[in-house]
Amino acid sequence: MPEGAKVQKMFAGIAKRYDLANLLLSGGCSFYWTRRLVAQVKRFAPKEIADLATGSGDVAFELKRRLPDACVRGFDFCEEMLAVARERAEKIPGADAIEFAFGDCMALPLAEDSVDAVTIAYGVRNFENRPRGLREIRRVLKTGGKVFVLEFTQPAAWFRPIYFLYLKFLLPLVARVVTGDKKAYDYLAGSIEAFPPKERLAAELRDAGFSSVRAIGLTASIVAIHVAEK
Numbered sequence: 001m002p003e004g005a006k007v008q009k010m011f012a013g014i015a016k017r018y019d020l021a022n023l024l025l026s027g028g029c030s031f032y033w034t035r036r037l038v039a040q041v042k043r044f045a046p047k048e049i050a051d052l053a054t055g056s057g058d059v060a061f062e063l064k065r066r067l068p069d070a071c072v073r074g075f076d077f078c079e080e081m082l083a084v085a086r087e088r089a090e091k092i093p094g095a096d097a098i099e100f101a102f103g104d105c106m107a108l109p110l111a112e113d114s115v116d117a118v119t120i121a122y123g124v125r126n127f128e129n130r131p132r133g134l135r136e137i138r139r140v141l142k143t144g145g146k147v148f149v150l151e152f153t154q155p156a157a158w159f160r161p162i163y164f165l166y167l168k169f170l171l172p173l174v175a176r177v178v179t180g181d182k183k184a185y186d187y188l189a190g191s192i193e194a195f196p197p198k199e200r201l202a203a204e205l206r207d208a209g210f211s212s213v214r215a216i217g218l219t220a221s222i223v224a225i226h227v228a229e230k
């Protein structure tokens with residue numbers, strides 16, 4: 001099975017428990033990280049925003065809350081995750097204006113030069129082909145548009161031993177209890193460990209044609225926000 005199809009299947013299996021697992025496994029930090037990401041986007045004041053790998057919609061909802069006049073659309077290639085996002089949207093004031101649609105980051109259903117900002121949280125790490133995905137993001141952005149990537153990165157050296165113990169032992173245990181799918185979270189731990197440090201992702205963004213690339217580490221650099229311009 002191609003890598004993308006495996007990722008799709010894995011998220012389909014955990015879709016209903018994803019939000020709870022996310023909250024517990026991040027110790028509540030995921031809220032703060034999403035807010036920091038959206039604060040960066042708000043400063044740019046885009047009108048057309050595509051939230052890629054939107055999952056259950058956290059980033060899209062926060063974007064709509066902070067930028068109520070912007071057109072926010074969420075794309076994902078896992079229908080089960082999109083179903084959770086749509087269900088949540090019905091209960092959040094104003095969120096029914098968000099369109100959630102199928103969209104594979106390797107070939108987005110968006111025209112060239114069509115959006116002011118792209119956000120993507122914890123999606124780039126799962127790309128089957130990262131250079132291709134980053135070029136695809138650049139394709140859909142207008143000239144002067146920006147991409148905002150929130151992703152796990154390699155943490156500060158002092159924090160690494162504790163963090164990798166957590167990834168190897170505590171995360172799979174909690175994940176198995178919450179989602180019943182230990183394998184999905186073994187994958188998560190493996191993909192975090194294998195993901196490049198922020199300087200390398202910044203270089204990959206430049207290689208994809210982006211300029212003015214900045215990386216902001218959060219919480220001992222467990223995650224980082226990369227901002228880059230087309």
Ligand SMILES: C[S@@+](CC[C@H](N)C(=O)[O-])C[C@H]1O[C@@H](n2cnc3c(N)ncnc32)[C@H](O)[C@@H]1O
Pocket residue numbers: 004007008011022052053054055056057058059075076077078081103104105106120121122123126127128
């Ligand atoms: C870890 S979840 C993140 C969801 C959400 N962004 C959040 O902040 O909670 C990763 C999501 O990326 C989606 N995804 C992974 N690769 C993708 C791709 N190539 N195209 C579209 N969606 C993708 C998965 O289906 C999943 O919903």
